[in-house]
Amino acid sequence: MRAVCHCHFCQAYTGREKSDFVIYRRGQVQLPEANKARFRFFKKPAFVDRGACIECGGAAYEHVNIPLLPGLVFIPAPNHEQTGVLPDPALHMFYHRRKTDVADSVPKYTGPLNGEWQFVRRLIWALVSSRS
Template structure:
């Protein structure tokens, strides 16, 4: 149940944009929202949430941050050379920000926690049969993620 500290490098699909990760992931989830589908050009995105200060850009000049309209409320860093996501910053509450890192951008995914479920599933284009929870609707998806992140933060507090 306990997530482990991850210290490693991350990069975009083409490798032009890189970032460092030094922190404990809070949750991992599968996002079926339209913005993810468009950006990743895949039916869904596999995303890991870290505390915002755990993830730092190493190549600021190659990344452009774009704010996309909700859902979900994420300021996304896009690589200027491959146009794919590097990582994003997600607002869960007005003063609580998290880094939103595509699992595929991390060098080693073996340390990552198991996904908690599928969110924004009302937008799904590919049926999932893995038995994980499927959350339909914008509000329900945001609530589900907020609850899972809060639970993970509480668990980390008490285990450290």
């Protein structure tokens, strides 16, 4: 699944107006050695451990541990070698924090609770309907 988040933490983490990221089960991706990135939690509860490249400081990947869900890895869409093969985003969340309007047909959710609920709802469906 792919999603776009406009929250302040994602803006700070990516250095961009929004975080456009793709979600994988931990076993689906081969990650660089852990010492190639510096990890940091931006807020509590500490579900999202955000890794920045130790060389350029750019957003590298995130370890995500949401209770009751399998371990996940979020990778910024621009970090993929071929962005054209990625699925379309499932939603925009924290859209009330957007720096600029986005003109696409992807559902947009405002408010933290609604956005996170819509994200988790779609994520659970994507996990259930995809093979590991």
